[in-house]
Amino acid sequence: xxxxxxxxxxxxxxxxxxxxxxxxxxxxxxxxxxxxxxxxxxxxxxxxxxxxxxxxxxxxxxxxxxxxxxxxxxxxxxxxxxxxxxxxxxxxxxxxxxxxxxxxxxxxxxxxxxxxxxxxxxxxxxxxxxxxxxxxxxxxxxxxxxxxxxxxxxxxxxxxxxxxxxxxxxxxxxxxxxxxxxxxxxxxxxxxxxxxxxxxxxxxxxxxxxxxxxxxxxxxxxxxxxxxxxxxxxxxxxxxxxxxxxxxxxxxxxxxxxxxxxxxxxxxxxxxxxxxxxxxxxxxxxxxxxxxxxxxxxx
Ligand code: NDP
Numbered sequence: 001x002x003x004x005x006x007x008x009x010x011x012x013x014x015x016x017x018x019x020x021x022x023x024x025x026x027x028x029x030x031x032x033x034x035x036x037x038x039x040x041x042x043x044x045x046x047x048x049x050x051x052x053x054x055x056x057x058x059x060x061x062x063x064x065x066x067x068x069x070x071x072x073x074x075x076x077x078x079x080x081x082x083x084x085x086x087x088x089x090x091x092x093x094x095x096x097x098x099x100x101x102x103x104x105x106x107x108x109x110x111x112x113x114x115x116x117x118x119x120x121x122x123x124x125x126x127x128x129x130x131x132x133x134x135x136x137x138x139x140x141x142x143x144x145x146x147x148x149x150x151x152x153x154x155x156x157x158x159x160x161x162x163x164x165x166x167x168x169x170x171x172x173x174x175x176x177x178x179x180x181x182x183x184x185x186x187x188x189x190x191x192x193x194x195x196x197x198x199x200x201x202x203x204x205x206x207x208x209x210x211x212x213x214x215x216x217x218x219x220x221x222x223x224x225x226x227x228x229x230x231x232x233x234x235x236x237x238x239x240x241x242x243x244x245x246x247x248x249x250x251x252x253x254x255x256x257x258x259x260x261x262x263x264x265x266x267x268x269x270x271x272x273x274x275x276x277x278x279x280x281x282x283x284x285x286x287x288x289x290x291x292x293x294x295x296x297x298x299x
Contacts (some may be wrong), residue, residue, distance in 0.1 A: 002256070002257060002258075002259075002260075003227070003255070003256040003257075003258075003259040003260060003261055003262040004153075004260065004261040004262075005256075005261075005262060005263075005264055006149050006153060006226075006228075006261050006262065006263045006268060007267065007268075008145070008149065008263055008264075008267055008268040008269055008270065008271045008272050009267045009271045011148070011149055011152065011271075011272060011275075012145075012271035012272050012274070012275035013271075013275075015148070015272070015275040015276070015278075015279060015297065016057065016060070016061055016275050016278060018279075018294065018296070018297065019061045019275075019278045019279055019282050019294070019297065020060070020061040020062055022282055022294045023061055023062040023063055023282060024062055026282075026285070026286075026291070027062065030289065030291065032285065032289055032291075033062070033063060033064050033091075034063045034064070034093050034094070034281050034282050034284075034285035035063060035064035035065075035066060035091045035092045035093055035094070035281075035285075036054070036058045036063055036064070036065055036066070036092075036093070036094040036095075036096065036120065036277075036278075036281045037066040037067075037068065037086045037089075037092045037094065037095050037096070038051050038054055038055060038065070038066070038067055038068070038096045038098060039068045039070065039079070039082065039083070039086075039095070039096070039097045039098065040067070040068070040069050040070065040098045041070045041071075041072065041074050041079065041097075041098070041101055041102055041105065042070075042071070042072035042101075042102050043072060044100070047098045047099075047100075050098065051067065051069075051098055053274060054096070054274055054277060055067050057274050057275075057278060058278060058281070061278050063278070063281060063282075064091065066086075066092060068082060068086075070082070072102050073102075073104075074105075076104070076105055076106065076109070076110070079097075079105060079110060080109075080110070080113050083095065083097070083110070083113050083114055084113070086114075086118070087113075087114065087115040087118065090288075092118065093118060093281055093284045093285035093288055094118055094120035094277075094280060094281035094284050094285075095114050095115070095118045095119065095120065096120055096121050096277065097110055097111060097114070097121075108125075111123045111124055112124055112125050116138070117138075117284060117287065117288065118284055119138050120138055120141075120277055120280040120281050120284055121138075121140060121141065121277075121280075122137065122138040122139045122140035122141070122144075122174065122280070123140065123169070123170065124138075127139075128169070128174075131174060131177050131178075131181075131299075132177055134181055137299075138280055138283070138284065139174065139178065139276075139280070139298065139299045140170055140171070140174045141272075141273045141274070141276035141277045141280060142170065142171050142175075142209075142230060142269060142272070142273045142276070143171060143174040143175035143178050144178070144272075144276040144279070144280070144298075144299060145269055145272025145273055145275065145276045146175060146178075146207055146228045146230065146269055146272070147175075147178045147179070147182070147299060148272065148276070148296075148297075149228065149263065149269075149272065150179075150182075150205060150226065150228065151182070153226060153261055154226070156182075157179065157182040157183065157184050157205070158182065158183040158184075159183060159184070159185070160184045160185070160204040160205055161184070161185050161187075161202055161203050161204045161205070162176075162179045162184040162185065162186050162187070162203060162204065162205040162206075162207065163186075163187045163188075163189055163199055163200050163202070163203035163205070163206050163207070164176045164179070164186065164187070164188050164189070164207045164209065165189045165190070165196070165200070165206070165207065165208045165209065165210050165215075165216070165249070166188075166189075166190065166207075166208070166209035166210045166211075166230075167188050167190045168209065171209040171230055172188060172190075172209050173188070175207050175209065175230075176188050178299055179205070179207075181299065184205065187199055187202075187203070196220075197219075197220045200216065200220040200221070201220055201221070201222055202222065203222060203225055204222065204224075204225055204226065205225065205226050205228070206220075206221065206225055206226070206227050206228065206250075207228045207230060208227070208228070208229050208230060208231055208248065208249035208250050209230035209231065209249070210231055210249045211231055211233065211249065212231070212233070212249055213231070213233035213235055213247050213248075213249070214233075214247055214248070214249070214250065214251040214252075215231075215249050215250070215251075216229075216249060216250040216251060216255065217251045217254050217255070218251060218253075218254025218255045218256075218257050218258045218259075219254070219258075221255050221258045221259050222258075223258050223260075224259070224260040225258075225259050225260060226259065226260055226261045226262070227250055227255050227259045227261070227262040227263065228263050228268070228269060229248035229249055229250045229252075229255075229262070229263050229264075229265050229268055229269065230248075230249065230269045231247075231248040231249030231250070231265065232246060232248070232265060232266075232270060233246070233247050233248065233249070234246055235247055246265055246266050247265055248263075248264075248265030248268070250262070252264060252265070276297075279294065279297040279298070280298075282294055282297065283297065283298050
């Protein structure tokens with residue numbers, strides 16, 4: 001195995017420490033405590049785990065955490081009324097509505113009812129537009145985490161060929177915009193891409209965000225390329241009585257033989273997502289109060 005392992009767990013711990021230090025200064029010098037409100041509708045077990053983890057980490061960095069758990073049959077009007085209250089609450093600097101929402105709720109309508117300045121997920125149509133036009137915005141957490149790790153590893157990304165596999169609104173598209181913003185030559189591959197292996201072989205940077213276990217083999221990777229594996233796929237236990245395995249969208253062992261650097265799954269991109277949510281909440285708080293933003297924690 002030749003690739004350097006990009007340790008997302010350690011990187012995320014460092015981001016949280018930087019956020020915590022900035023939060024402590026905000027409290028001491030300005031008497032301000034950033035606050036993050038997380039709204040969960042229904043009882044999806046995976047969402048409950050995420051929300052608990054977000055709340056715990058929010059408190060650990062010194063911010064206020066406000067959790068709003070609503071019944072699965074909550075009406076759209078009631079959910080919009082809660083968001084309106086949070087939009088107008090000066091103690092709340094960030095609002096996150098945990099997705100997916102139950103089927104009777106219109107996710108786009110709900111997300112677009114969040115004040116864009118408090119939209120710490122970066123999914124509001126205004127933030128999407130601002131990012132797309134290279135203006136200051138709230139940046140989606142997972143692609144932001146990937147960008148931070150890439151900048152840390154490479155310094156400048158200017159002129160590099162980047163291939164993003166996947167074109168979702170939450171990962172693939174914003175990732176491509178961020179790489180373009182850092183002057184990469186960007187290709188977005190997706191399910192209709194012809195000869196995807198050949199497309200990926202031209203990349204200095206590969207970001208895989210597909211949701212297909214181990215889809216990218218090592219022989220698609222250009223020697224020395226950097227591989228960022230966003231995928232989280234749960235495989236059944238290899239043997240009876242064994243544990244389920246988490247794998248990424250890249251075949252780790254064969255990619256690591258060829259790549260210059262690679263993020264593992266688990267322990268790569270995953271931990272960075274919540275760390276970036278905390279960073280975004282801090283950024284939103286600083287902007288709301290007209291204070292200097294933390295350095296190195298935004299795009
Ligand atoms: P989506 O299902 O929304 O998007 C998947 C994308 O992959 C689509 O654009 C799709 O193309 C493309 N795709 C599907 N099959 C192929 C194929 N055979 N070849 C090329 N492209 C293909 O997924 P998300 O973007 O939400 O998530 C992607 C992965 O990242 C998942 O494993 C998810 O769990 C993980 N994830 C991890 C996060 C983290 O914190 N680490 C956060 C968010 C997601 P098309 O548009 O043509 O259908």
